[in-house]
Each structure stands twice: as C-alpha cells, then as structure tokens.
Amino acid sequence: KAGVTQTPRYLIKTRGQQVTLSCSPISGHRSVSWYQQTPGQGLQFLFEYFSETQRNKGNFPGRFSGRQFSNSRSEMNVSTLELGDSALYLCASSLEGAAVETQYFGPGTRLLVL
C-alpha cells in the first residue's frame, strides 16, 4: 500500500494570506490527524477527522480549520497567517485512531510565513 502523502511539501506565504494543505491517508484508513511541529512548542495536536467528522480538536485558534472528504482525504486551512504559523505540518492516518493503534505519518508540509 502507498503511504500517507502530503502536498505541497514546501510552501512560502506572507502574513495575512491563507493556505490549504492536503493529506491523502493510506487506503482504507478512516482516521486522519494533523499535528504542528515547531522548535519552540514541539509536536502539537491540531485536530482529528474520522469518516468526515471532526472527532477531536487541539488548543489552536479558529484560524486553523480542516475537513475530510468521503474518500478520507483531508485538508487543513490556516487563514490570516502569522509569522508563528511557520512550522512543519504533519498528518497521520490509521484505521480507527490514535487511542488504540499505530499512527502512520506523512512526510509533512513545511510552511514558511514571511
């Protein structure tokens, strides 16, 4: 099976813009989670989608949003970008979710906000 894919791999934006990142999970996986990784805060959970429904959300402002499509592909959107949003954004997929099983991570999208 193909692994988790994320597009784009690199992105440069300016403050105030918005960005959409995409994640395609492993075939058959219904759970997709998103994480932000920064040198200062480490790896932090953004949200999790399961069968097109957001099941869990981390402690991030409303500028961060996401959705999941019927084929389990997921997108996350960040509006009104701030310098502090520069980070590596990772998505992970699994059959049922992190509480019970291994998460499979994609290579990440590195976002730089200027």
Place this chain on the structure above:
Amino acid sequence: SQQGEEDPQALSIQEGENATMNCSYKTSINNLQWYRQNSGRGLVHLILIRSNEREKHSGRLRVTLDTSKKSSSLLITASRAADTASYFCATADMGRRALTFGSGTRLQVQP
C-alpha cells in the same frame, strides 16, 4: 501542551554502543508509542506498548513501561550510524483521540 519530558535531550554515542532514552508522562494512558524522525521529516513508528504491558521487543529495540511511575524507556542495542535521529515518545490518553508527544531525544551515533 506536551505530555511530559524526555531524557536526555541529546545523546551522543559510538557505533555498537547501546542507547537508552527515557520518557515521563502525566495522565492515564491507553498506550505509549515511540517514533523516530530524521532531519525534520515525517515520523516513523517504532513500537507501541499498551498500558497493560510492561515490556516489548522489536528487533534491536526494547521498550519498558511503568504505569505506576508514569514512565517509559527505549533501549536501542548495538547502535548504528543510521540510527542517528530524533526519538519521540507519544501517549494516547484515555478518552482523547490524539497523541501527546514528548520533547524528544536527539541521538547522534558516531561511526
């Protein structure tokens, strides 16, 4: 917020030596998972240990879990230069469908 701390933050050893990393966490968990990350790339799953397990092995990896102390350790035996990476523990908290990551240990294996 991060679940807890990993110790040490950085570790440098010679090829062939063993590397031990420790992880502490704060809440009750369903399972604890260890991941490896090379140079800011994606995370690679290494091993998952459930809350009712005390020890698990996978190849050169040995993981222990002490739920009474809320701690875990990862031992890599006979290390190789290719093991150079950052290692993270992550807990799956009861009732929360998300991983909470530790701060990570940067392992450098000198050839």
